[in-house]
Amino acid sequence: MKKTALTRYQRLEAAGLWRANPDAQRVDVIVSVGEATLTITDMRERVQAHWSIAAVARANPGQYPAIYNPDGDPGETLELAEDEADMIAAIETLRGAVARQRPKPGRLRLVGMLASVAAVAALVLFWLPGAARQHALEVVPMVKRAEIGRALLGHLQRVTGPVCEGPGGAAALAQLARRLPSRAGGAAEFLVVRGGIEGALRLPGGAVLINTDLVEDHNEPDVLAGHIIAAYLRAEAHDPLSKLLEEGGLSATLRLLATGLLPDDVLRAHAERLMRDAPEAVAPDAMLAGFAQWQVRARPYAYAEDITGETTVTLIEADPFAGTAPPPPLLSDADWLRLQEICGG
Template sequence: MTALTRYARLESPGLWRTSEEAQRQNVFVTFGNATLVISDMSGRVLTHWSLPAVARMNPGVEPALYAPDGDPDETLELSEPDMIEAIETVRRSLARSRPRQGRLRVVGLMTSVAAVLALGVFWLPGAMIQQTLTAVPMVKRSEIGAALLGHIQRLTGPACRERAGQRALAAFGNRLIGDGAAGGIVVLPSGAVTSLYLPGGIIVLGRPIVEGHDDPALTAGFILAAAAQPSVRDPLEAVLRDAGPVATFRLFTTGDLPPEVLASHAMSLLNDPPAPAPAEIMLPLFETAGVPTAPYAYARDRSGETVLDLIEANPLAGDRPMLISDGDWVTLQAICSA
């Protein structure tokens, strides 16, 4: 039994604040699918933290104080022993999966020799990638996705974190792709991104996709388009094909990818993002979520010529259900205002 399944749906109270200046507030914390889900006292989701990216700020001291890796200003204080044990179990498991510093040179040498032998005798690169994709667990995918997001943010600027906007975005994401989905949705302050799906279920939107349009159906469309990408190609496969066979074999044997591999792939995603999924893959997602396809389609091509299949097969033509309240939509559009 893995740590994730052992602690599935564990809940506890906590104290959360978004920045050093913000007042702490009482929240509920749920140990979800590779994430910590932080909700207000009425059960409305405020934010998701990727478990592999959670850092403890006061080791050995209680109440335990945690922060999302790379953002020590946002904190979560926990006193419930079971929840602390669950988080620490995952952190220890991830630490064991990384090579020890004192053995790094030996491990690197052995890995290189093993990689050469394996590549020359047993494996074709494609087969090795497929074997690695099968072996990598969701926790490791989440860790890779969070690290990749960090490299993307170095190029675009840090994710938009206005507090009320984050709550509205979390509720919007729950409405579209379901409560408890792995990963979460992040808005970056750059037009270099439209929408991306990273390993571990992280969906990335560019600021113009949220701010630059009046119709929430358009933003919803880009979220669903990102959610459709793994049906065409596993996002981790794209990482490994960029990484090359030696780095792939290193992930397979040690559970580790070199930071330079992720930095290079982050640049590739910005310069050459994945093509949108075909209409036959996207249409069922739009229909299930109750989102019309036309706003998204025309945002991709104003003429409509290259997206005619999405426009003509619009599952909600003439029907515009409420996707988000006007107040929440205005709040979401201000997510980058802080």
Template sequence: MTALEKYQRLEAAALWREGPQAQRRDVIISIGEATITIADLKDQPLTHWSIAALTRANPGALPALYHPDGDPEETLELAADEAQMIDALEQLRSAVARRRPHRGRLRMSIIGGFAAGILALGLFWLPGALKGHALSVLPQVKRDEIGARLFAEVQGLTGAPCVTPGGTRALSLLSARVTPEGRRAPELHVVRSGLRESLHLPGNILILGRAVVEGYEDPEIPAGFVVAEMQRAHARDPMDRLLDEAGIGAVLRLLTTGSLAPETLSDHARSLLSAEPVDIGPAALLEGFQAAGIQSRPYAFARDITGETVLPLIEGDPYPSGAPEPVMRDADWLRLQAICGG
């Protein structure tokens, strides 16, 4: 894309606000080969925005106000005297828009802002590198959107998640209880059928089969399943797994349009539900249990009542005398066990 090549490494001063409660900061922005880099005045990168997901909040008005697609609370403001940068961003946005697929057609484009940038780098024939680039520039808001769409496909196979006022609250308490400080707590759901244990979707959505909450008497066991699934997601980004299964065509579509075809998501939903949980080593599991503040032994015996195949989790329990604090109150545990109607 000649527009991209023309404006690569163009820089301008701007005001950046990370969120509605944050102060506006003086920054320097530059155009790269697929992203806009936002750096502080010491040239330390603060964040990267995808050119394909760039939206202007006030077309034709000055100062120009931009935000990532779907996330209007993070803003970038360019004054009228940065006309060259404003013109460059508008040219790039127009170029990407011309290459978006027409509504109703199931086709993928191999040209556009991101694909051209990757071609310029000589990575078009390297699927692994192309996928890695897609993962690095994909905004969190897009990950959340894709995760929600994928969850809808999963529900087509498992049925809607179980919901009761008390059970839903208990799930939220469980999620917060096992999430280490500083990390984003997963959005927990329980489904009635189609899932034996657990799985993790992009957007930090974690799903449990009803047997995980109904089949045990100790709340530390479902807590252990949650911790194990969080460690799987930490070891391998669920978005990476999706793109790996979908192939290079889906990666190019994501880079060009910021979305994935419905067929890609439905195929991946079936794949996730039919696959066995990915095995992770005891060291990673014990690290997760330590950070979550729960015992590993209850989970270990739930996986193997003889203890033979899970001996490292039993012997390496970070809290052999009991967790520092209960996973949840008895009343909340009973509500959680009844979330699918008993």
């Protein structure tokens, strides 16, 4: 049990309520899994108790808050709320592992095995997918994220068409990318396509895909810049790779960790969803902070979103550059005209 079930939970912690005896007050504590024990520590990091995992009993199976006590001492209790599901599942898994090692009559042994399997299944179902996804987001390097972004772009291009590469426009687009760098660092990459997406979309790895309507249908680059800022903010709020892995499920995450690759069908399904669903709305306060950060006027974007200004009045009235010196130019007039020709007019 020490080499398998126990070692998986060495860093797991949870908040709980501990009582030394029936007459004592309950105390807020932190519970952690140690070497064959549950360690109970108060908020001042003072150890209050060590419980042997092999001798932990649950007073109310299937009910919440989950109440545990040392076997044979029901007066000392530990309560874990229902939202501490990870710790509850871990304790039940470890108790099940201990139970399997004890000689029991056939029926009791079967009940113990079924409880252990249920606890492990709950752990896999509720804890492992999120933990594996978070681990992947932490360890997958930017180079691999960029590869995933390019593979995803390949599926998007079945609808968007190829990336526009008009020579003068490409140079202007590169200039705009230097003017609007990502806060995550590294060089920004902007790609213009003829359709298939709404506004601008940031891909895993950092490239921003732009609908050519933002370039061709407006007289100034501020509207395009506003959509790029919105794409940045959406990606900061919800990592594009995380969204992809959420949709792909645990098997896709484990395959990425094991091989560095994602299944083609997962990429295709995600591309279809990106083209089908409207972009998430960005709160006006976040947009205004973005306009100030990247030094872009908010009003052109606001009126492009709603020509009446009724639904975007906050952006209009709180434009950080209204009534002040204008921000640095996004592009020269000549570069903007060249960019408008990037897809051939």
